[in-house]
Amino acid sequence: MLDLNTFKTIVNSTPLVSIDLIIKNSNNEILIGKRINKPAKDYYFTIGGRVYKNETMMDASMRILKEELGLKINCALNFIGIFEHFYEDSIFPNVSTHYINMAYQLNLDSTNLDALAKTQHSSYRWISVSDLMLKEDIHSNVKAYF
Numbered sequence: 263m264l265d266l267n268t269f270k271t272i273v274n275s276t277p278l279v280s281i282d283l284i285i286k287n288s289n290n291e292i293l294i295g296k297r298i299n300k301p302a303k304d305y306y307f308t309i310g311g312r313v314y315k316n317e318t319m320m321d322a323s324m325r326i327l328k329e330e331l332g333l334k335i336n337c338a339l340n341f342i343g344i345f346e347h348f349y350e351d352s353i354f355p356n357v358s359t360h361y362i363n364m365a366y367q368l369n370l371d372s373t374n375l376d377a378l379a380k381t382q383h384s385s386y387r388w389i390s391v392s393d394l395m396l397k398e399d400i401h402s403n404v405k406a407y408f
Contacts, residue, residue: 270354270357273352273353273354273357273359274354274357274358276360277346277360277361277362278312278359278360278361278362279312279313279361279362279364280310280311280312280313280347280361280362280363280364281310281311281313281319281322281323281326281363281364281365281366282307282308282309282310282345282363282364282365282366282404282407283308283309283310283323283326283327283339283365283366283367283368284308284342284365284366284367284368284407285308285309285367285368285369285370286367286368286369286370287369287370287371287388288369288371289388289390290390290391291388291389291390292308292388292389292390292391292394293308293309293370293373293386293387293388294306294307294308294386294387294388294389294394294400294404295307295308295309295330295378295382295383295384295385295386296383296384296385296386296399297382297383298380298381298382298383298384299353299382300349300351300352300353300359301347301349301350301351301352301359302349302401302403303351304399305399305400305401306387306389306397306399306400306401306404307383307400307401307403307404308365308404308407309326309327309330309331309382309383310326310330310363311325311326311329311330311382319339319364319366320339323339323366323368324336329379329381329382330379330381330382330383331373331378331379332377332378332379333370333373333378335370337368337369337370338368338369339366339367339368340366340367340368341364341365341366342365342366342367342407343364343365343407344362344363344364344365345363345364345365345403345406345407346360346361346362346363347359347360347361347363347403348360348361363403365407375387375388391408394408395408
């Protein structure tokens with residue numbers, strides 16, 4: 263793991279590689295969580311995170327599911343595409359964030375939203391794509407996936 267000063271230099275100097283997981287249930291709804299941290303703090307967002315050096319996409323996805331949701335599952339991932347996310351803020355004052363993001367879809371039917379981890383998101387909900395597109399509290403980078 264990087265120390266904070268090194269990570270700040272990286273965030274300030276280069277794009278970060280990340281994965282977002284578009285989790286769908288059998289009702290074709292998307293799982294979103296209200297972000298606790300910058301960037302995109304207080305917006306609803308899909309589950310995701312950075313890819314670490316020497317970590318495969320599958321390993322990163324499984325780690326993100328474990329860290330962000332508390333779920334230890336193996337599942338098939340369907341590649342959606344590559345996206346760029348730009349934010350004026352970051353976890354560091356006066357530092358913007360730029361992500362090169364790979365989006366993957368996976369299906370997950372039975373999960374108790376109240377039991378999901380609260381380390382990155384304060385709450386979760388399932389939402390249809392049509393409703394997702396209309397809500398102002400859902401970040402535009404999430405809407406770009408659809």
